[in-house]
Amino acid sequence: MTRRPWARRIPVTTVSVAALAALAALAALAAPAATAAPAEAATTSTSSAKVDYATWQKDCQAVMDRALPYLKDRIAAARPGEKQAIVLDIDNTSLETDFGFSYPQPANRPVLDAVRYAQEHGVSLFFVTARPGVLYWPTEYNLAHDGYDVSGLRVRGLADLFKDVAAYKTAQRVDIENDGYTIIANIGNSATDLSGGHAEKTFKLPDYDGQLS
Secondary structure (H helix, E strand, C coil): CCCCCHHCCCCCCHHHHHHCCCCCCCCHHHHCCCCCCCCHHHHCCCCCCCCHHHHHHHHHHHHHHHHHHHHHHHHHHHCCEEEEEECCEECCCCCCCCCCCCCCCCECCHHHHHHHHHHHHCCCCEEEEEEEEEHHHHHHHHHHHHCCCCCEEEECCHHHHHHHHHHHHHHHHHHHHHCCCCEEEEECHHHHHHCCCCCCCCEEEECCCCCCC
């Protein structure tokens, strides 16, 4: 996988020192407004989420078990000259955000395994997130560190912080299409990640009625 030049120049420790404070507030910044989760205790001592990690991984795998055969068929059926792309959310989609805290955050393995097939077959990966622009560099480093080949990362600028999240994410997909890409799949764990069209197929990962950001 090709690494970004800056990733070779900046040690992980330097990036993490600058990013840890911002990442500590990440779940609140990244998540759209949602109904408050039930107040029961977390089922794992290492998780801030109110859902069992093993259950979440099993449920994610079930979704990606449906996604991968579709991706294989769609990639094989690419039209001449077609630039195929997948759009992914980040928090609790591409990365494990609500289960423990570390930096770099681990990849959500079922998602990484599926999209790695796509990127190895020429599909571009675009990441569209509600994270604010201040987290651009630590987020791109994190994704590349975990094995994602980042063709583009869209974060919210100052003006975007006051916009509806679903409308913001739809606009980013429109921009990707305007750059000549066909978005063959859109993967996320929230309705705001997937609404608005501009993707041939969507895959919804679990958020357990808003318990995950």
